[in-house]
Amino acid sequence: MDVLAVALAALFAVAAVAFVARPFLAEPEADDDRLAGLTPGEQGRLELLEQRDRALGALKELEFDHRTGKIADADYEASVGPLRREAAEALRALEPLAPPAPAPVEKVDARA
Amino acid sequence: MPGLGSAALVVAFGLVVYAAVAGGYAAYRGRRRLLESATNALFASFASVLLAAFVLLAALARHDFSFSYVASHTSRELPLGYTLASFWSGQEGSLLLWLLVLTGIGSAAVALNRRLISTVLPWTVPILGAIASFFALLLVFVASPFGTQIAPADGVGMNPSLQNPYMLAHPPLLYLGYVGLTIPFAFAMGALASGRADERWIVATRRWTLGSWAFLGFAILLGAKWAYEEVGWGGWYAWDPVENAALMPWLVATAFLHSVMVQEKKNMLRVWNVVLVAGAFCLSLFGTFLTRSGVINSIHSFTQSSIGAWFLGFIAIVAAASTALIIYRLPLLRSRTRLESLVSREAAFLYNNLFLVAFALTVLWGVIYPLVSEAVRGVAVTVGAPYYDFFAVAFGLPLVLLMGVGPLVAWRRASLRAVGRSLLWPAGTAFVFGILLLLAGAGSSPAGLVGYTFAAFVLAAIVLEFVRGTRARHALGGGSWLAAFTSLVGRNRRRYGGYVVHAAIVLLLIGAVGIGGFATTQEGKLKRGQSIEAGDYRLTYLGSEQRRAANSQELRARLAVSRGGKDLGTVLAGKNRYFAEQQTSNEVAIRSDWLRAEDLFVIADQFNPEGSVFVKVIVNPLVNLIWLAGLLFVGGALITLWPDAREQRRLARRFAEEGALARA
Numbered sequence: 001m002d003v004l005a006v007a008l009a010a011l012f013a014v015a016a017v018a019f020v021a022r023p024f025l026a027e028p029e030a031d032d033d034r035l036a037g038l039t040p041g042e043q044g045r046l047e048l049l050e051q052r053d054r055a056l057g058a059l060k061e062l063e064f065d066h067r068t069g070k071i072a073d074a075d076y077e078a079s080v081g082p083l084r085r086e087a088a089e090a091l092r093a094l095e096p097l098a099p100p101a102p103a104p105v106e107k108v109d110a111r112a
Numbered sequence: 113m114p115g116l117g118s119a120a121l122v123v124a125f126g127l128v129v130y131a132a133v134a135g136g137y138a139a140y141r142g143r144r145r146l147l148e149s150a151t152n153a154l155f156a157s158f159a160s161v162l163l164a165a166f167v168l169l170a171a172l173a174r175h176d177f178s179f180s181y182v183a184s185h186t187s188r189e190l191p192l193g194y195t196l197a198s199f200w201s202g203q204e205g206s207l208l209l210w211l212l213v214l215t216g217i218g219s220a221a222v223a224l225n226r227r228l229i230s231t232v233l234p235w236t237v238p239i240l241g242a243i244a245s246f247f248a249l250l251l252v253f254v255a256s257p258f259g260t261q262i263a264p265a266d267g268v269g270m271n272p273s274l275q276n277p278y279m280l281a282h283p284p285l286l287y288l289g290y291v292g293l294t295i296p297f298a299f300a301m302g303a304l305a306s307g308r309a310d311e312r313w314i315v316a317t318r319r320w321t322l323g324s325w326a327f328l329g330f331a332i333l334l335g336a337k338w339a340y341e342e343v344g345w346g347g348w349y350a351w352d353p354v355e356n357a358a359l360m361p362w363l364v365a366t367a368f369l370h371s372v373m374v375q376e377k378k379n380m381l382r383v384w385n386v387v388l389v390a391g392a393f394c395l396s397l398f399g400t401f402l403t404r405s406g407v408i409n410s411i412h413s414f415t416q417s418s419i420g421a422w423f424l425g426f427i428a429i430v431a432a433a434s435t436a437l438i439i440y441r442l443p444l445l446r447s448r449t450r451l452e453s454l455v456s457r458e459a460a461f462l463y464n465n466l467f468l469v470a471f472a473l474t475v476l477w478g479v480i481y482p483l484v485s486e487a488v489r490g491v492a493v494t495v496g497a498p499y500y501d502f503f504a505v506a507f508g509l510p511l512v513l514l515m516g517v518g519p520l521v522a523w524r525r526a527s528l529r530a531v532g533r534s535l536l537w538p539a540g541t542a543f544v545f546g547i548l549l550l551l552a553g554a555g556s557s558p559a560g561l562v563g564y565t566f567a568a569f570v571l572a573a574i575v576l577e578f579v580r581g582t583r584a585r586h587a588l589g590g591g592s593w594l595a596a597f598t599s600l601v602g603r604n605r606r607r608y609g610g611y612v613v614h615a616a617i618v619l620l621l622i623g624a625v626g627i628g629g630f631a632t633t634q635e636g637k638l639k640r641g642q643s644i645e646a647g648d649y650r651l652t653y654l655g656s657e658q659r660r661a662a663n664s665q666e667l668r669a670r671l672a673v674s675r676g677g678k679d680l681g682t683v684l685a686g687k688n689r690y691f692a693e694q695q696t697s698n699e700v701a702i703r704s705d706w707l708r709a710e711d712l713f714v715i716a717d718q719f720n721p722e723g724s725v726f727v728k729v730i731v732n733p734l735v736n737l738i739w740l741a742g743l744l745f746v747g748g749a750l751i752t753l754w755p756d757a758r759e760q761r762r763l764a765r766r767f768a769e770e771g772a773l774a775r776a
Binding site: 002004005006008009012013016019020021022023024027030032033034035036037038043046047049050051053054057058061062064065067068069070071072074075078079 | 113115119310
């Protein structure tokens with residue numbers, strides 16, 4: 001290996017090590033070094049939010065498919081009730097956990 | 113400077129091992145700064161591999177034959193484009209490309225999802241680091257592209273089959289597809305290791321799978337175009353093991369892209385989806401193993417090497433670790449939702465998945481059976497096209513039908529009457545089209561007739577979906593019909609982009625059926641002035657001519673072409689004799705008629721001393737629809753890949769709410 005190659009390789013290795021060590025160099029004494037994760041309770045709430053969004057999304061799609069004629073009236077009637085119940089259940093379960101200023105809940109919009 | 117390249121690879125190896133080990137410890141113990149440090153190591157590894165790649169590229173460009181790799185794959189007379197493309201024409205270079213793409217898109221994925229990874233999926237970084245460690249290990253200890261020697265006067269050149277413009281783009285795109293499947297795998301396994309089964313990992317995984325799947329699909333078609341032009345047998349796909357190696361992960365990724373919608377809409381198929389992601393990644397590794405190990409005979413396999421055992425070991429480790437993690441997390445993955453009806457969109461996706469995976473498995477068995485037979489019984493066997501053709505029809509036709517039926521069936525449940533009403537127009541159109549084809553004489557190929565009728569059914573269903581959707585959007589929003597149409601596609605890019613991809617698959621089917629069922633072949637020995645007829649075409653041999661190209665001697669037969677008495681000019685078909693490589697390649701003549709989407713394909717072989725030449729003429733009807741399908745496929749994939757601002761807002765709002773709830 002020629003001298004230039006050795007010098008370049010060494011320079012590159014030092015720069016790489018400095019970059020890798022940067023989080024520790026920038027913050028030698030971290031106030032909080034923990035990864036932000038979710039507690040099981042928060043995970044449960046997240047699942048309720050997903051359930052709510054899934055039901056609302058399905059309602060939107062059902063409305064649109066009904067409008068396009070893909071879904072017959074009878075099929076629409078059979079599906080819309082359970083979906084509304086599903087969304088309502090998720091909203092009810094989330095209600096006691098709601099923060100002081102509740103976030104706006106997405107409206108069911110058939111145009112979406 | 114081979115030393116600089118080797119040193120850069122050693123540094124990269126150290127960095128990715130650190131990313132794997134330190135990242136794993138950080139994820140396990142929940143250490144923020146250590147995870148950031150491991151992430152930085154992954155970023156730095158990309159820079160290091162990039163440096164190694166520049167060293168190799170510079171050596172190639174300078175014809176530095178003191179690099180054994182450069183001398184083994186190039187020559188002084190090789191045109192510059194192919195000289196640079198020889199980066200990936202050999203074993204060591206293609207492994208370097210694998211690592212370059214892996215660290216590059218791995219870094220991009222981590223950078224683009226930094227918040228998600230630091231809060232939700234910390235295990236993604238060590239998983240990417242571990243996979244990169246395997247390839248870095250191979251490059252440092254087993255197959256380095258920086259081996260040196262006393263420089264010979266000239267190199268041995270490049271395999272003539274690889275000297276085709278499509279080979280400039282096909283391997284890098286293929287690798288983007290193969291390597292890209294690492295990212296969804298890392299996200300999925302990262303989510304399982306972190307104990308997260310919510311929607312966030314699914315959204316990230318789906319996007320990266322879509323991208324990799326699009327690259328892989330387009331690369332498969334570019335490879336087919338290369339084979340069509342360069343291998344010169346008149347076909348486009350030969351069920352070669354290396355072609356199949358790319359097809360298998362593409363089929364499994366296609367299955368995932370459909371079934372992931374069921375998880376997003378219904379929270380079902382959660383186990384199945386992680387199995388598909390892991391399966392697609394393992395198959396991408398298997399594809400690389402098949403291409404690079406030399407264990408199989410293939411027109412695409414240009415190497416014999418000892419890295420096969422390393423790959424098999426790595427694939428076994430990945431498969432075992434993924435299986436163990438999935439089993440460990442089964443309680444988390446079990447779905448609480450059930451299939452409501454066998455006549456529903458989710459059921460259609462389920463059927464589609466079964467056919468796609470069954471097809472991938474039968475292809476896999478066809479590829480590995482010769483290896484198993486030789487290893488177990490000591491008997492060499494080959495699995496030929498009839499085996500694959502049978503399963504392509506058996507699984508392909510129901511899949512095509514499902515492409516037409518699925519979009520017309522509602523989620524959750526649909527009455528048979530409603531489905532029947534939806535299918536009336538597409539089925540009626542297909543029936544009328546089939547009758548017209550029969551009257552036009554297409555009954556000579558029953559399989560072709562069925563294929564075209566099914567294609568008409570799917571196209572009619574797609575058109576119906578666009579018409580119905582545009583009409584509904586127009587009724588809701590008013591404005592022009594064009595505005596209604598663009599609004600329809602813009603509001604649901606995945607659905608309508610998916611339909612465009614379906615249309616591309618139908619075009620491909622039409623082209624494949626055309627070439628497979630209705631091609632005309634004629635061959636014969638022609639003396640100067642003699643003619644041969646194939647289909648509507650008449651070709652007259654005018655004589656042979658020679659020309660010296662940059663790195664080869666070209667010998668061509670000139671043939672005058674006419675159709676229905678109309679002169680269409682001349683074509684040149686023949687052979688190239690490559691100087692450095694000391695090899696000969698067939699150079700076919702292809703005259704494309706884009707209006708009829710057909711090709712006149714001419715092979716000139718056996719130039720005899722008395723001046724005659726043996727000519728094979730093939731008329732390939734509709735073959736150009738296959739290449740057109742490739743462009744349409746890319747267009748559809750781009751529509752589906754385009755970021756959906758409303759989905760981003762929905763996810764952001766949900767996580768803002770989650771944060772607010774956590775603080776409440």
